[in-house]
Amino acid sequence: MSSSNTISHEIAESLRDEILRLQYRSGERFPSERDLAARFDASRGAVREALSQLEQLGLIRTQPGGARVQSVDSASLAVLGPLMQLNDLPNPVLVDQFLETFGVLAALTAKNAINAANAEQLIQLKQLVVKLADESVDLEGMQPRWREFMETLSGIADNLVVRLISNDLKAQFVDQMMRLGIRPDLKKSSIKRLISSLRVSINKKDGELASEAMLAHFEELRTAMSEAIGLKASEIRQMAV
Amino acid sequence: MSSSNTISHEIAESLRDEILRLQYRSGERFPSERDLAARFDASRGAVREALSQLEQLGLIRTQPGGARVQSVDSASLAVLGPLMQLNDLPNPVLVDQFLETFGVLAALTAKNAINAANAEQLIQLKQLVVKLADESVDLEGMQPRWREFMETLSGIADNLVVRLISNDLKAQFVDQMMRLGIRPDLKKSSIKRLISSLRVSINKKDGELASEAMLAHFEELRTAMSEAIGLKASEIRQMAV
DNA sequence: GCCCTATATTTGGTCCGACCAATTTGGTCG
């Protein structure tokens, strides 16, 4: 499926997925570099580069004498994407957890951004919300505007920690959902309510209100996404028959 | 200070810090592997392994023809630790952002854990809180208990996304604060209030209440930590004179 | 003089073979 251009990356992906599929017990010895080189018909150097990546992901720990597999949930955040991508359909539980987490981070960002925004930035936000409202008829076309709005919020809030987390999460999640063609079907009314709340919170410079609106929105997104995945699942089941 | 045992890791750390210190502009060409090998007096293989790690961190992007530096705030979450460790004293702004972020995640975990806990788990939590209260006289000695409590909450909430993020953050932050001897001076009364709130929320199985208590606690932790760092800073300034 | 193209150079990606040091393993001895 996802074959990088370089051999070392392919090896890394392959081994990473094996570990994520729990084909090794935590603490178990990992095959030696020479064995892996033979198995993948590659040089030891390429294998070493792959293992170096796995180590960075927190999936293995190498030492002279042998590498050992580590527990998945002690790994780095960067394994989330691959973890969701293991099967042809993303794990719904994981997706839901992702949205829940992303929701609280987005709410935090909105709260801080609006509370910290100066007059100029408030005007900018207001304009962005107007643009959002204009395009709210087309849920697909709204995406870029929504992204722009969130980006601006993130820029004003200026919280690097949240930003890095969101980057990681987004890169591993949003794009993948797009690629799979899983699109949550949000009700027009709920979007309208969200936009309205945002507008009010900006006008009143009420970060708390924006935070609550954001939380509510992601709550609805979670149920919608759950349904969307369920739908996709039945589609696939049909095709299999 | 932080010299790994292997050469490739040392090179990686060195280059990572250079990038984090913004010694390269985003998009700028990175020195060639051969040049780096000469500079560090190492083999090209060792350099390549180091670059492989930097790429995993999202700090550079390699391509035939040359590697390029990427913007720091498009990097992976794993750069946070090194970023805070660049100077002898951690960046207070970053520390504050960290605590704020960790706070909302902890609050989310507490809410979900308590809402999802079964009878047995509630009893377990109750016992842990009692143990916390018993040791609340000694703020230092309380740490392990607090960790245990949070671990248990995390286990019950069972949200892998939050867990992975928290792992990353904790590994890069908590231990470092410990190492630097920066200990926030929380008031006994506020700890008492936290424990009391937690106890009530467990008894009433009220996740929302636990969430609020957690948020309030991290809020106090933020101010305390800010003071602690300020104190440390003046200490260092004294020593310099 | 400027722009575009073709060539030469640089650079990353991979391979091979080799050596060292630390760990692991297996057997031997007490």
Next chain:
DNA sequence: CGACCAAATTGGTCGGACCAAATATAGGGC
């Protein structure tokens, strides 16, 4: 049965070599 020692295994590093892609450079056309 346990402690201890030697051999095999394994990761870490080095050097040199070749290829393909990307870049830089020189040349020709306008």
